Amino acid sequence: MAPHTEQxxxxxxxxxxxxxxxxxxxxxxxxxxxxxxxxxxxxxxHSGSGKSTLLRAVAGLDHKVTGSGxxxxxxxxxxxxxxxxLLPWRRVLDNVLLGLDGKDAERRGREALAEVGLEGRExxxxxxxxxxxxxxxxxxxxxxxxxxxxxxxxxxxxxxxxTRIRMHGLLRELWKRHxxxxxxxxxxxxxxxxxxxxxxxxxxxxxxxxxxxxRPHPRSYRDPLLGEYRERLLAALGVTEDHA
Amino acid sequence: MTTTTTAVPxxxxxETPPVRxxxxxxxxxxxxxxxxxIGPALLLALWAAASAAGRLDPGAVPAPWTVLRTxxxxxxxxxxxxxxxxxxxxxxxxxxxxxxxxxxxxxxxxLSRVGEALIDGTxxxxxxxxxxxxxxxxxxxxxxxxxxxIAIIAIVVYIPIYLNxxxxxxxxxxxxxxxxxxxxxxxxxxxxxxxxxxALPGFFVGLRLGVTGSWLGLVVLEQINAxxxxxxxxxxxxxxxxxxxxxxxxxxYGVFGLVSDSAVRLIERRxxxxxxxxxx
Ligand SMILES: Nc1ncnc2c1ncn2[C@@H]1O[C@H](COP(=O)(O)OP(=O)(O)OP(=O)(O)O)[C@@H](O)[C@H]1O
Ligand SMILES: [Mg+2]
Numbered sequence: 001m002a003p004h005t006e007q008x009x010x011x012x013x014x015x016x017x018x019x020x021x022x023x024x025x026x027x028x029x030x031x032x033x034x035x036x037x038x039x040x041x042x043x044x045x046h047s048g049s050g051k052s053t054l055l056r057a058v059a060g061l062d063h064k065v066t067g068s069g070x071x072x073x074x075x076x077x078x079x080x081x082x083x084x085x086l087l088p089w090r091r092v093l094d095n096v097l098l099g100l101d102g103k104d105a106e107r108r109g110r111e112a113l114a115e116v117g118l119e120g121r122e123x124x125x126x127x128x129x130x131x132x133x134x135x136x137x138x139x140x141x142x143x144x145x146x147x148x149x150x151x152x153x154x155x156x157x158x159x160x161x162x163t164r165i166r167m168h169g170l171l172r173e174l175w176k177r178h179x180x181x182x183x184x185x186x187x188x189x190x191x192x193x194x195x196x197x198x199x200x201x202x203x204x205x206x207x208x209x210x211x212x213x214x215r216p217h218p219r220s221y222r223d224p225l226l227g228e229y230r231e232r233l234l235a236a237l238g239v240t241e242d243h244a
Numbered sequence: 245m246t247t248t249t250t251a252v253p254x255x256x257x258x259e260t261p262p263v264r265x266x267x268x269x270x271x272x273x274x275x276x277x278x279x280x281x282i283g284p285a286l287l288l289a290l291w292a293a294a295s296a297a298g299r300l301d302p303g304a305v306p307a308p309w310t311v312l313r314t315x316x317x318x319x320x321x322x323x324x325x326x327x328x329x330x331x332x333x334x335x336x337x338x339x340x341x342x343x344x345x346x347x348x349x350x351x352x353x354x355l356s357r358v359g360e361a362l363i364d365g366t367x368x369x370x371x372x373x374x375x376x377x378x379x380x381x382x383x384x385x386x387x388x389x390x391x392x393x394i395a396i397i398a399i400v401v402y403i404p405i406y407l408n409x410x411x412x413x414x415x416x417x418x419x420x421x422x423x424x425x426x427x428x429x430x431x432x433x434x435x436x437x438x439x440x441x442x443a444l445p446g447f448f449v450g451l452r453l454g455v456t457g458s459w460l461g462l463v464v465l466e467q468i469n470a471x472x473x474x475x476x477x478x479x480x481x482x483x484x485x486x487x488x489x490x491x492x493x494x495x496x497y498g499v500f501g502l503v504s505d506s507a508v509r510l511i512e513r514r515x516x517x518x519x520x521x522x523x524x
Contacts, residue, residue, distance in 0.1 A: 085420070090518075
């Protein structure tokens with residue numbers, strides 16, 4: 001394993017001139033971006049600005065998309081989708097273990113489920129879980145592989161506000177324990193501010209704003225010092241407060 | 245509850261509020277035990293009543309007890325068991341071959357582009373030709389023995405199994421393909437853990453059609469080219485005007501059809517226990 005100092009200096013993700021287009025329409029227009037190892041980054045942008053396109057490129061899921069540029073990403077990447085994407089014909093534990101090998105896989109799977117508070121639900125079928133529980137199971141599935149990079153595309157978008165707040169705490173907690181680099185796509189400015197240490201705004205195919213949020217955790221939505229960040233992000237997104 | 249004494253009468257609710265709010269349930273509700281037998285039983289009762297009242301011509305539609313008595317005679321005489329065995333054997337062989345062929349072809353064409361190019365068009369061409377129309381040709385090729393009968397039944401069976409399994413295999417949700425890529429599944433594991441379980445519901449639709457098809461094929465074959473078996477028995481009975489024997493044959497066919505369909509349903513319920521559908 002690489003020594004700790006090297007991990008800090010070498011970025012986990014490095015994009016150089018990343019370009020992606022659909023039918024001649026450029027969605028990502030030469031993006032340069034470094035994500036340091038272990039950093040929690042949020043990616044904001046208008047609907048259709050290309051957030052998912054960028055995330056799918058980093059995940060290596062865009063085989064059929066035309067594009068160019070250099071992309072370095074770690075070997076172990078996990079993705080959390082907006083839907084939990086549990087296979088309905090496998091029990092929860094078997095879903096968590098999907099693609100996992102090794103003698104102690106099952107033990108690790110149980111531990112991961114316990115970590116997200118789903119102890120005792122190992123034998124449940126996915127369609128017996130609530131939306132929040134299913135998303136927690138999906139989180140367990142991506143963490144059990146101990147990813148170096150965790151990509152999440154609006155993972156809480158389908159959840160109610162209360163569940164979402166609890167999931168924020170959980171995600172942050174899990175991140176602290178496992179320290180993967182995180183790239184969280186969201187369209188919720190507050191979610192980005194509360195969770196991430198760095199917030200990017202994708203605009204016209206480029207990173208329009210790169211903001212480091214230097215506030216201690218856990219953060220509260222009502223922290224007045226976060227209001228300043230919120231205003232800058234909303235301005236970058238072209239939203240003024242009285243319209244919001 | 246408070247009682248108010250005002251000029252305006254206040255309607256106080258007498259009964260305790262219901263625990264559950266009434267809402268029209270759209271699922272058909274819990275299935276009653278053995279409900280599927282009610283219809284046939286009613287029909288049987290009607291038949292018996294009409295026979296007892298003398299409203300049916302015994303030459304055309306004999307009474308249920310006459311049919312049962314005839315069945316008993318045929319059974320003890322040993323002809324019925326032999327005929328049944330012959331028919332079941334045909335149906336079973338044909339069904340087994342059709343099942344294997346349908347599944348293997350569906351896998352080959354659903355999982356590889358080359359296989360699809362070679363197989364899918366061919367099967368659809370085969371489907372366009374009514375299988376029973378192949379009977380004369382098959383008799384010419386294979387003779388009027390057992391082989392051609394089994395071949396025809398196999399064709400009747402493999403087509404629905406192929407079509408439904410292939411559709412299910414190639415209709416796999418692209419979101420699950422993405423998931424498999426993200427989780428780093430090998431191609432073999434992807435097929436075993438995602439494609440095949442995902443295609444099972446479609447396969448069972450085809451299987452049930454195939455089971456029905458095997459009996460249908462059998463009945464037609466035995467009625468028009470009978471040299472032995474249940475159909476032969478019925479064919480002979482027709483020549484001698486024994487409507488009761490014909491009814492015995494139909495009864496046996498019906499029982500076979502019901503039993504095999506129930507067996508498939510049972511297996512389906514076991515295998516697809518993760519599904520919570522209207523019928524659960
Ligand atoms: N497979 C595709 N084929 C054609 N166009 C696509 C495809 N995927 C995305 N696009 C287009 O690329 C643009 C960016 O899409 P993308 O999904 O990345 O947006 P997004 O920022 O994730 O939006 P949202 O917040 O609504 O999820 C959109 O205009 C979309 O129409
Ligand atoms: Mg998106």
